[in-house]
Amino acid sequence: MGFIRTTFTFMVGTLWGVYICQNYNIPDIRRFADSDLVMAKQIEETYPKPKSEDKDVLQ
Structure with missing residues (x-):
């Protein structure tokens, strides 16, 4: 029954x-993701x- 219930819910x-x-x-999610990626960069x-x-001192 679990498989049928899960499939039905999906x-x-x-x-x-x-x-x-x-x-x-509904707004386009890909456009928001691309603009967020540009801002993060x-x-x-x-x-x-x-x-x-500190790395130079230890070597």
Whole structure:
């Protein structure tokens, strides 16, 4: 019974998601992810991790 219940739940969730996406104005997740990735790269380039001088002393 577990497999049938899980499959039924998955199918109902998938169909519900398709219905919601077709009938409502859902934002594009990929566009948000791409813009977040660009902002993360910009922050990483702006605030780089300082180089540690302790490694030179230990070698």
